[in-house]
Amino acid sequence: MSDSRLSTRRDEQDERTTDATEAEVCPECSGQLVVDDERGETVCEDCGLVVETDEIDRGPEWRAFDAAEKDEKSRVGAPTTNMMHDKGLSTNIDWRDQDAYGNSLSSNQRQKMQRLRKWNERFRTRDSKERNLKQALGEIDRMASALGLPENVRETASVIYRRALDENLLPGRSIEGVARTYRYVIRELGLEVKPADPESYVPRFASSLEMSDEAEHRARDLLQNAKEQGVHSGKSPVGLAAAAVYAAALLTNEKTTQAAVSEVADISEVTIRNRYHELLEAEQGIAPA
Numbered sequence: 001m002s003d004s005r006l007s008t009r010r011d012e013q014d015e016r017t018t019d020a021t022e023a024e025v026c027p028e029c030s031g032q033l034v035v036d037d038e039r040g041e042t043v044c045e046d047c048g049l050v051v052e053t054d055e056i057d058r059g060p061e062w063r064a065f066d067a068a069e070k071d072e073k074s075r076v077g078a079p080t081t082n083m084m085h086d087k088g089l090s091t092n093i094d095w096r097d098q099d100a101y102g103n104s105l106s107s108n109q110r111q112k113m114q115r116l117r118k119w120n121e122r123f124r125t126r127d128s129k130e131r132n133l134k135q136a137l138g139e140i141d142r143m144a145s146a147l148g149l150p151e152n153v154r155e156t157a158s159v160i161y162r163r164a165l166d167e168n169l170l171p172g173r174s175i176e177g178v179a180r181t182y183r184y185v186i187r188e189l190g191l192e193v194k195p196a197d198p199e200s201y202v203p204r205f206a207s208s209l210e211m212s213d214e215a216e217h218r219a220r221d222l223l224q225n226a227k228e229q230g231v232h233s234g235k236s237p238v239g240l241a242a243a244a245v246y247a248a249a250l251l252t253n254e255k256t257t258q259a260a261v262s263e264v265a266d267i268s269e270v271t272i273r274n275r276y277h278e279l280l281e282a283e284q285g286i287a288p289a
Contacts (some may be wrong), residue, residue, distance in 0.1 A: 093120050140246075141154060196237040199224075203243065218252055229282040247276050
C-alpha cells in the first residue's frame with residue numbers, strides 16, 4: 001500500500017475520533033454531556049447548554065407519580081407459561097359467537113368465526129410434535145387438578161415433558177403411559193430426585209383418620225427416631241408413614257385399625273405390620289433383624 005493511501009486512511013480515522021470526542025463533550029465549555037430521557041434532550045452538566053433536542057423517547061407515553069399508578073397504567077401481556085404448548089404467546093378465539101358487547105353474531109359472521117377458529121387451531125399446532133405436546137400438557141393439567149397440586153408442580157411437570165419430547169424419549173409410548181415410566185425418564189434426563197420424606201404423608205393420613213394433634217406429633221417422633229436408627233433406608237416412605245400413624249394411634253390410646261390405615265394410605269396391611277414392628281424396635285433401641 002502506498003504512503004498516500006496510508007496517510008488518507010489515518011486522516012479519516014483521526015476525523016472520526018475527533019467527531020466522537022466532540023459528540024461526548026460540550027462544544028462551549030468541553031464539559032460532560034448527559035442525556036435527559038424525560039425531555040428527550042442532551043445537555044451539558046457544567047454550563048447547562050442544550051446540545052441536542054427532540055430525541056426519540058423510547059419510554060411509555062404516560063406518566064405515573066407513584067408505584068400504584070405505574071402498575072395501573074402499565075400495559076403488558078400475560079406471562080409466558082410452560083403449561084401451554086405455545087407458552088401462551090398465540091391468540092385464542094373465543095368459542096362464544098358474541099361480539100364485545102355480548103350481542104349474538106349473524107349467521108355469516110358465525111361461519112366466518114368458525115373458519116377462523118379452524119385455521120387458527122391449525123396454525124397453532126403445525127406438526128405432530130406440537131399436537132402431542134398440546135394434548136400431553138392438557139393431560140398433565142387434568143391430573144394435577146384431580147390431585148389438587150399447586151401451579152409450580154404443574155409447571156415443573158410440563159418442563160420435564162418438554163425435555164423428554166426434545167430428547168425423543170417418547171416414541172412408542174402413549175401420553176398416559178409416560179407417567180408410568182418414572183424411572184426411565186429420570187434416568188435418561190439425568191434428573192436428581194430425592195426420595196420422599198415419610199413425615200410429609202403424616203398430616204394427610206392423620207387428617208383422614210381424624211386423629212388428634214398429639215397422635216400426629218407422636219407419629220413424627222417415631223419417624224425421626226427411625227431415621228436416626230437407619231430403619232428408613234430402602235423402605236417405602238408411604239409404608240413407614242402409615243405404620244407410624246398406626247403405632248402413634250395405639251400409643252395415644254386412639255381407636256383405629258390396620259384396615260382403616262391401609263385404606264387411607266392405599267398400602268397393604270402386611271406392609272403396615274412389618275414397618276410397625278420395625279418402628280417400635282427402633283423406638284426401644286433394638287436393632288431390627
